[in-house]
Amino acid sequence: MESILTSIKKMLGIADEYxxxxxxxxxxxxxxxxxxxxxxxxxxxxxxxxDKEDVWTDFIQQSPKLEFVxxxxxxxxxxxxxxxxxxxxxxSTNRMISELEWRIQVAVDPVENEEEVIQNE
Numbered sequence: 001m002e003s004i005l006t007s008i009k010k011m012l013g014i015a016d017e018y019x020x021x022x023x024x025x026x027x028x029x030x031x032x033x034x035x036x037x038x039x040x041x042x043x044x045x046x047x048x049x050x051d052k053e054d055v056w057t058d059f060i061q062q063s064p065k066l067e068f069v070x071x072x073x074x075x076x077x078x079x080x081x082x083x084x085x086x087x088x089x090x091x092s093t094n095r096m097i098s099e100l101e102w103r104i105q106v107a108v109d110p111v112e113n114e115e116e117v118i119q120n121e
Contacts, residue, residue, distance in 0.1 A: 005052040032076040040108040072100040
């Protein structure tokens with residue numbers, strides 16, 4: 001089982017043993033998990049992490065169609081915790097985040113989103 005905190009730290013280039021930023025990262029991760037809950041991902045009552053003991057399967061079960069939730073979480077946390085200096089990189093990251101949000105919504109409720117696409121055609 002993969003720790004949510006550890007995996008986000010790894011993607012940010014922070015060693016697991018280095019815990020100085022854990023409180024900040026946990027706060028940002030929990031903000032992103034709250035956004036995902038509003039989109040329809042995870043337990044209906046919400047979910048938050050407290051430390052590296054909380055794992056992805058606690059939040060999204062074993063669902064291959066929701067694997068991009070991990071990338072989405074990383075990108076959102078990266079923008080909150082360590083935003084790039086270049087506005088072009090920020091814009092590109094925001095476009096990727098928007099696409100992932102759409103894909104996550106389709107994965108969570110494909111029927112509703114399919115009907116929306118048909119109506120827009």
